[in-house]
Amino acid sequence: MIMKLHALPKRVLQCGKHRLDLSHPQVMGILNVTPDSFSDGGQYRGHEQAFSHAERMLAEGASIIDVGGESTRPHATPVSLQEELDRVIPLVETLVQRLDPVISIDTSSPEVFSAAAAAGATIWNDVRALSRPGALEMAAMLSLPVVLMHMRGEPATMNDLAHYHDVTLEVHTELSFRIEEAFAAGVRMENIIIDMGFGFAKDTPQSLTLLDEIWKLHTLECPLMLGISRKRVLGEVLGGAAVDERLYAGLAAALLGVQQGVSIIRTHDVRATVEMLALLRQMPQAH
């Protein structure tokens, strides 16, 4: 397979006072502040440790820090609203005061995002694509960028819903419904980013098909985000590799995404991803 690099259109994402140039792929570094996160296992729970981790990811070239206080793993213990606020808001305040980066918040709760936005966060990353009560209205009111991710059901039930005739077509259709709903509620098109949701209601063969066909989502006319770093699909492809053994496969997947026009890569492995992008940016076809 020889693939030409998909040229990204000239696009700027206005994140409060920050502007992100999406004509080149951007890296979003993951900062989980949950005791049972996808892969950190609560390693960065302490406030100072979380802060230092964010600082390091920014130094390595991340242009967005994605702060999440609720685990979306299938069997994660549900978190109360107060607990999520307690995990996320003090960290956002410290980050804004000391580093002032672009901060996205991985939450489905309009209350959490609204409090985080008041503290200085400027992107809403919602794995439930604004489906919780009040989320659409809150997104329209705040008028900040939102990531609408594809999922079916809830993390606890999503694996039972991974049945597709044509996974890419169905993800495309279901995302188009979420975009239409958001738009109808008053969310501006230039604020919508979409994400195919690797690992959310998709098994490994479905994820690989989707990875091969990301380019088909461009007809939705929104910037694309890809989050596959350290996920189960990579472990399975590698015959059962542990979470910390999935870096190279994750980079290959990110590269496939960028070649097909992904604008934002959500990753634990910022430095490696930034270096991979540095090479791509020097390619003659990228100009």
Ligand code: 9MG
């Ligand atoms: C919070 N979270 C976990 N995985 C994710 C993914 O693939 N995309 C987005 N947008 N968020 C994710």
